Amino acid sequence: MKHSKSKRQFTLGMTSLERRGLFSLAGIYSLRMLGLFLILPVFSLYAHDLQGATPTLIGLALGAYGITQALLQIPFGLLSDRIGRKPVITAGLILFALGSMIAAMADTITGVIIGRALQGTGAIAAAVMALVADLTREEQRTKAMALIGLSIGMSFAIALAVGPVLNQWIGVPGLFWTTAVLAILGIGVLHLGVPHVTAPRHHLDVEPAPQQFLRVLGDSQLMRLALGIFILHLLLTASFVVLPISLRDESGLAPNFHGYVYLPVLITSILAMVPFIILAEKKRRMKEVFIGAVAILGLAELAWRYFHPSLAGTIAALWLFFTAFNLLEATLPSLVSKQSPAGSKGTAMGVYSTCQFLGAFVGGWAGGAVYEHFGLEGTFTFCAGAAALWLFFAATMRPPQYLRSQILSIGKVEPDEAKLLAKRLTEIPGVADAVVVAEEGVAYLKVDDERLDKAALTEINPTNRDQPIAVK
Known part of the structure; x- marks a missing residue:
């Protein structure tokens, strides 16, 4: 009961659709991270019995997911802008499950390395964050990202505590099978629990932009x-x-x-x-x-x-x-x-x-x-x-600098008008930097809360103006 109440307090101000999408995606992310972390406290004890194992190869197997994850997470995020978030996340979870199965069935250290590397190709982090941004309004996004971060931390703590206990019952191959099942459950949560997004947008606050x-x-x-x-x-x-x-x-x-x-x-x-x-x-x-x-x-x-x-x-x-x-x-x-x-x-x-x-x-x-x-x-x-x-x-x-990122929804503007608005925003006390992206209909700000003139920021109210912005 207390846990449910804290959830409602944390998501205060969110719509039911935002809460549903956020908790579903946090569940997917945490299930995947739980799968990655479960073997961390036990793998080096198990792997010495694998054919061909050496300490170097055991360490490589433990970290192998990192190289494929590092190489693919940004490309997969950009791909999700083009073909949609859910197809990319689904494919990533399938790859993660396949890698887990290969590692579970392997009786050589090389097989485990291949499985772990394949796990890392399921690089869905950027696509999940982009989908969170698609499903939440700008003013709710900071809370949404904080909840995702909290779910990752909880997964890490649970994995370190539960991994040795599960290892006693089902062994490391069983842990890999468990991660495969968690990935498949994640696919079900994605398609049954996450609302559909008809037109995904690029969000500069959560997604990389190649030109930057x-x-x-x-x-x-x-x-x-x-x-x-x-x-x-x-x-x-x-x-x-x-x-x-x-x-x-x-x-x-x-x-x-x-x-x-x-x-x-x-x-x-x-x-x-x-x-x-x-x-x-x-x-x-x-x-x-x-x-x-x-x-x-x-x-x-x-x-x-x-x-x-x-x-x-x-x-x-x-x-x-x-x-x-x-x-x-x-x-x-x-x-x-x-x-x-x-x-x-x-x-x-x-x-x-x-x-x-x-x-x-x-x-x-x-x-x-x-x-x-x-x-x-x-x-x-x-x-x-x-x-x-x-x-x-x-x-x-x-x-x-103690600056906070803030996003303003400004509605549809022309590129020239966006430049004028950015200049006007930077003239407000406490606004250190401002970028207005016309195609997104948002302004990205860096603000100092101790100096910010909130009244001046409210006065601009760009979404309700009838006249073009004039630089004062």
């Missing part, structure tokens, strides 16, 4: 953040190549009890990060909190390096790692949103997500290779070095 890639790639501050998410997921995947082995062989914890460690650590680490989120956003201490979290990641890796034979030391380091990890997972997208120019957020997030999946791929491969040649201590040292590299770039980034 050079601008985003040339922005050194955005590239620092892209490097950050790359290293964050490199650390996650590389650490989980060896962490389950360390817990079993060094700390003496049986694999079926690993989930009982991960779940309370995750829950308490999420609670611990909340004050730092408030400090970063409300008190405008984002850079200091950000740098501190990166430093904590490095300290956690060093703690694993030196204290991994101790179960208490391993759990303490795990708590430090996930507190910093969850904090950075929450703040990095916020920083990308603040840093990206008006109308370029979708492109910036597309580059960001691509780097995230590349990080998972490189982390799995490199983590396995380092473990093969240098053992547990070498792998944790490698991860600490990667965190130190990130710390350097984080320390040299500019303090972020």
Whole structure:
């Protein structure tokens, strides 16, 4: 009852159609991510028995989905603009299910690598986000994207806790079969639960635009953040190549009890990060909190390096790692949103997500290779070095401007009129940047809430004007 009430409060202001579409798409996204994450805490323990397995190939199998996901997510998103969202998402879920089945039936490490890579070709993230944008009004979109993000975080926590338990009952092949079933269920939810969109539009706030890639790639501050998410997921995947082995062989914890460690650590680490989120956003201490979290990641890796034979030391380091990890997972997208120019957020997030999946791929491969040649201590040292590299770039980034993205529905305008409106919007106190896209009928703004003249913004009221806009 309380859960249902919180859902209604979160979606206050949304229509029933928006809520139906949003919760259905959040379910699809979370089911898919649950499938990807389920094997993370158990795969390295299982894969040593596969024919041809080496630590390098085990790490490659763990991260293989990342390379295909990185290569295809932006093209699939753009393709969904042309042929529709549901066909692209359906095809992606089918590919994901096929990859899961191949991995489930494989008795060689090569077969699992092929299956994992095929899982990654089901790159539906951009298409799902675009469909969310199609189904929600501009003023509800921030809440919609936040719910999608929340569903991903919940999937990750559930996977780490449930994966070891399910592995005890059905084994890793059973986990792969479970992911295939989840993907097929996702197809059913897509076609039965998600409303039909007759005319999908391109949304610059959630989708990349090819003409903006050079601008985003040339922005050194955005590239620092892209490097950050790359290293964050490199650390996650590389650490989980060896962490389950360390817990079993060094700390003496049986694999079926690993989930009982991960779940309370995750829950308490999420609670611990909340004050730092408030400090970063409300008190405008984002850079200091950000740098501190990166430093904590490095300290956690060093703690694993030196204290991994101790179960208490391993759990303490795990708590430090996930507190910093969850904090950075929450703040990095916020920083990308603040840093990206008006109308370029979708492109910036597309580059960001691509780097995230590349990080998972490189982390799995490199983590396995380092473990093969240098053992547990070498792998944790490698991860600490990667965190130190990130710390350097984080320390040299500019303090972020505390700007919020805002979208105004302006209705139909001519291109010349759109330019005049953009100029007039930027003259309003607190509006740092404005881009008006005539074909979308929306204006993308970057605003400082502490300085924003809301009355002046309301006065423009572009959707109800009868006269052309005049520049004052």
